[in-house]
Amino acid sequence: MSARELTASSLVKLVRASLARLDLAELVEEHLPEQAMPRVLAIGKGAASMARGAIAKWGSEVERCLVVVPDETDVQALISEARRARVLANVTLVRSAHPLPDARSVRAGRLALALAASAADDSRGLLVLVSGGASSLVCAPTNGISLRTKRAVARALLTSGVTVQDINVVRKHLSRIKGGGLLRAAGASNVLTLVASDVVGGTLSDVGSGPSVPDPSSLTEARAILRRHAPAFANLPLTRTVGPTDSAARRARAHFVASPERLARVVAESLHARGLGVRVLPPSQAGVEEMARTYVRLAERMRPGTAFVRAAEPSVTVPKRDGRGGRSTHLAALVGRELHRRALFLAFATDGVDGSSGTSGAIIDGHFAVRAGARALDDALARFDTGKLHRAVETALPEGPSGHNLADLHVLLARA
Known part of the structure; x- marks a missing residue:
């Protein structure tokens, strides 16, 4: 599969396959x-x-x-x-x-x-x-x-x-x-x-x-x-x-x-093998709004056929009357407000459970904001209720314990 052929679904499969390569039973046995x-x-x-x-x-x-x-x-x-x-x-x-x-x-x-x-x-x-x-x-x-x-x-x-x-x-x-x-x-x-x-x-x-x-x-x-x-x-x-x-x-x-950093390297290797130019960003625990702004800016400058990969754990302040959200779905919704039209962005909770969102994260493209609608998007972000929003526009990743927990993984990709 080439960089030109990489779709949202194939990117998700690639990330899940990379996670499976870090077989914890085998790694324990080796050590x-x-x-x-x-x-x-x-x-x-x-x-x-x-x-x-x-x-x-x-x-x-x-x-x-x-x-x-x-x-x-x-x-x-x-x-x-x-x-x-x-x-x-x-x-x-x-x-x-x-x-x-x-x-x-x-x-x-x-x-x-x-x-x-x-x-x-x-x-x-x-x-x-x-x-x-x-x-x-x-x-x-x-x-x-x-x-x-x-x-x-x-x-x-x-x-x-x-x-x-x-x-x-x-x-x-x-x-x-x-x-x-x-x-x-x-x-x-x-x-x-x-x-x-x-x-x-x-x-x-x-x-x-x-x-x-x-x-x-x-x-x-x-x-x-x-x-x-x-x-x-x-x-x-x-x-x-x-x-x-x-x-x-x-x-x-x-x-x-x-470790989360090792998973990021494995994903980067898999993307590189498919012909993409890949850079692994330093791991981050920055605030979710700051991280979203960074990804939006990066997407605007990316060349086609390139990608950024990062292990992350964005910090989120949850309102007292919160809805059903999680770090990854919340971040993806923030990025989706302004994401460049040719970009894909994946935010994945590697344990398979993104907070209370009922998802394991989300994968979005540059049309997400239009499909979600400005009012629905703003409301979901304000109430930390992004899980339902992503399910409604079919950008949610299915929930289910993965048997892993290597923090969150982010991939920002500019399609060729």
């Missing part, structure tokens, strides 16, 4: 040592695939495996692999809540801490597999903090426009499991963590609020974030996390197996 760790804990939107990789590598040597995933996650491949390896009875599967924790998250947190504690006297160690979404899937509030308060804090921060890194700093200091809490629970045991990142430009401790890696953030930082972005909770009791110089940190090893 594991030959010596098995009998206890495996997998948390996040990619947990089922990552746990499958560990079982494929170590087989019957996996004695206990706890897998915590969101609702609707497909776990059949994990079950099949566990059955093949004859360890299905050793696997505990827990479905939990996202994006806000609930009672199931608390139960999952207790199970995770218990599994880590059971490894404390075992020299073979503990394997922890972390992917995006883990922060809400396991919850262990510190003393004096209720689940209701944790949910309220998370909701306030998630709608404030603050970066996910700052949100997770606060989460760590309100938790017994985040910010290295599993290291503390594991005692003298060695802990290996493999991470599939959903945080653009993020560190190992940013993903899932770093449950099994040392945390460089401080109580002072967490308090300042609350004062600025959630002042109603500024005086909550905070707890110290496991710092880089703590004794527990010396027993921790951690590595990335996948």
Whole structure:
């Protein structure tokens, strides 16, 4: 397929195929040592695939495996692999809540801490597999903090426009499991963590609020974030996390197996193979309006047969009475107001769920604003209700958990 033949539907297929190339089971298997760790804990939107990789590598040597995933996650491949390896009875599967924790998250947190504690006297160690979404899937509030308060804090921060890194700093200091809490629970045991990142430009401790890696953030930082972005909770009791110089940190090893930036490079390679001139833009967490203006300006100057690719996590301030929207559908609607007529723009939530929009994002062209209508477009943006708008004009990407979470992917393309 040439650049001239690249359509909206073929671009979507190319992006999905690129995501599938980053097979989390294979990537985990490649990063594991030959010596098995009998206890495996997998948390996040990619947990089922990552746990499958560990079982494929170590087989019957996996004695206990706890897998915590969101609702609707497909776990059949994990079950099949566990059955093949004859360890299905050793696997505990827990479905939990996202994006806000609930009672199931608390139960999952207790199970995770218990599994880590059971490894404390075992020299073979503990394997922890972390992917995006883990922060809400396991919850262990510190003393004096209720689940209701944790949910309220998370909701306030998630709608404030603050970066996910700052949100997770606060989460760590309100938790017994985040910010290295599993290291503390594991005692003298060695802990290996493999991470599939959903945080653009993020560190190992940013993903899932770093449950099994040392945390460089401080109580002072967490308090300042609350004062600025959630002042109603500024005086909550905070707890110290496991710092880089703590004794527990010396027993921790951690590595990335996948990241948003790597996905952007894979997509760029696929586009280049089809004859396009491609540039990968630096990852960004800029505000959604600023990002939209940037894409509109770039589209006006692009030569036919060229493309920009970016891993991103645009910040969005959500109105109190919001509709059914998400970062990707909102950004696409903003870009669509002024997009050049020959351009295509794709904004894709790689986990398959773009907020509450009922989509996984959108793909638009330069005729989007005319098809949507100025009044409907303005109203949807004002109410953060862009999912319905994109479905009405058939620019929505279908919703469904992908088994991944590598933040959002943006492609801006000038057709030949």
